[in-house]
Amino acid sequence: MMAALEAVLRRPRTVLTVMVVLVVAGIVAYLTIPKEADPDIPVPVFQILVIHNGISPEDAERLLVRPMETELRSLEGLKELTAVAGQGYAVFIVEFNVEVDQDAAARDVREKVDLAEGDLPDGAEDPVIKEINMSLFPTIIATLYGDVPERTLYTHARRLKDQLESISTVLEARLTGHREELLEVIIDGMKLDSYRISQSELIRAVTRNNRLIPAGALDTGQGRFNIKVPGLFVTAKDVMSLPVKVSGDGVVTLGDVAQIRRTFKDAAGYALYNGKPAIAIQIIKRLGSNIVETNAAVRKTVAEFSRDWPKSIHVDYTFDQSKFVFSSLSNLQSSILTAIALVMIIVVAALGLRSALLVGISIPASFMIGFLFVGFFGLTINMMVMFGLVLTVGILVDGAIVIVEYADRKMAEGLDKREAYILAARRMFWPIFSSTATTLAAFLPMLLWPGVAGKFMSFLPMTVIMVL
Structure with a gap:
């Protein structure tokens, strides 16, 4: 083990190149890893x-x-x-x-x-x-409101919904606050009596025709084709041309005995925003996608798509979870930077500027390599991961301080710098390894914590283990 360690240390260029590559890869991973406030815990x-x-x-x-x-x-x-x-x-x-x-x-x-x-x-x-699935709740709600006819608001909301669902990171855009559209058929009783059509005949004609009927298959000897009889209502014209009664060459259609018009279901409630009629579009992101980037793409799409809308239709956003995520992660990042600064001040006061810089390199380098492993294992950056980073700030510098201090003492005794650091690494390898192993052993039982709380807390020991 010592021979292998010394062989690695005597190739500083190779070591520095590998470290730089890992750090750069970690930075790229940090920028691309999905970010969320809480870990995604799938509970059946x-x-x-x-x-x-x-x-x-x-x-x-x-x-x-x-x-x-x-x-x-x-x-x-x-x-x-x-x-x-x-x-x-x-x-x-x-x-x-x-x-x-x-x-x-x-x-x-x-x-x-x-x-x-x-x-x-x-x-x-x-x-x-x-x-x-708790992860399939809306991450942002876009609300359309204004003093416009209900059909105008519904038409624009439905078109915007289709546009939002074309975003690659959006799983579903769901309309709420609207009434379901339907065709209203108003029967003229006098015309029914004149054509001698009973209500039961009328209902039977409608229910028997509005369905898709499989008609088997046709085998021509050169191929087999499925046959179906189209009978579903698609347009208002299909409803109006529905035959209700046939007498000789005469056909009585539904349009002959009724008025048909587009309308909405009776209102069971009302959706208002700022005191005006509103329709909300709930945006649900895909699992594993970045909530901050998804919500930013939603806002951009809405702004571009609604550019030519009437001035009386307004769009506003509510329940934007990316703001909370961004605020929480920003606060934790500030805490980590503050912790690093305090550790560096103490190290500079104890060891001097040159030794402190050598010790300080271990913190961001370990963090970036840790982010590389976080991305490799398909995890997300969340509050528990950031808390794990806060815990490791002080632990990371312990081993570096011991090695640097021992190397400085040997250089003061006249030993060459390179040999002094190789000797310090050889001499302190097992004590530092044992110290780190005992720290990891204290966090390992948290991985065995059962239940939802255990799944939630498992991100903390995993982060500590990967960084250390």
């Missing part, structure tokens, strides 16, 4: 919604909750199961232990829901399973 949590229109909370508990609970309780790795019965629905929150694989948990939940679905009453809709 699922929401199951069962809708049964008109059912009371008591009946929902008996007919919806109990059959579903019976199956879900047998899930492997289940931590907590919460069920809520309400008027017309039942909702279940299924939480697994953090060690459970998320894909396996999702597969098991779907299997259990399929088994329980056969015990649900006939009027119940198919259960809706939704995976809850």
Whole structure:
């Protein structure tokens, strides 16, 4: 071991070249690594919604909750199961232990829901399973508001939504605060009577036609082609031309007995911003993407896309998490720089300027190499990583101070500089190695901490281990 160490130390140019390359790579990694406030901890949590229109909370508990609970309780790795019965629905929150694989948990939940679905009453809709991921919450909300017609605001919001989803780091842009658009059909009773069409015939004609019907396949001997009968309503013209009754050569369409117009669903609530009608667009970033860069790209896209909009439509932003992330990381970076400055002042006072510079190089060099490993293992820069850097500031200089002080003493005794530092490295290698190993041993048990808190805190010992 000592022979290998001495062989490395007698090649200073090679050592300096490798260190410079690693430091530069670390700087590049620091600039490109995604930054966020808190570590991304994937916790397997699922929401199951069962809708049964008109059912009371008591009946929902008996007919919806109990059959579903019976199956879900047998899930492997289940931590907590919460069920809520309400008027017309039942909702279940299924939480697994953090060690459970998320894909396996999702597969098991779907299997259990399929088994329980056969015990649900006939009027119940198919259960809706939704995976809850804390990282898939909006990182910024763009709100359109102004004294303009609702359709104008909705049209601009929908176009902006499509534009925002074209950003590579945006997973989804979700509209909220708007009413769902639909076609309103107003039946003329007198015309129904004149054509002798009953309401049941009218409803049957609509429900039977608005569907996609597979018609099998056609085998021509040279190839096989699937055939389908298009029957879905796409435009208002499709609805108006729907045949309701056929008598001889005459065809009565829906447009002959009704008025059809575009409108919105009845309002169940109102969205206002600064006292004016508003539609919000919630932006959800992709996992692992940089929240600061994503939100900056969103702002830039909105500014460019809304340049030619009417002056009466305004855009504002709320819940911009990048501001909090940038503020938190900036404060921690300032704390790290302050800690480095204080350590350097103490080292200069104790060893002198020349020795202090040699000791001080170890801090930024170790940090940059640590960032290189952070990027290599696919981690993000967050508050726990920065706290780990703060902890290592004082620990990093301990070994360097010991080696530099011993080398200075040998140079004072007349030994050559190069030989003095080689001798100091050989003499102090095992004591410094043992000291660093005991420090790392104190942090290793934190990697075995179970649960969500353990996953959250694991970033701290990983940072300390990589930097030291």
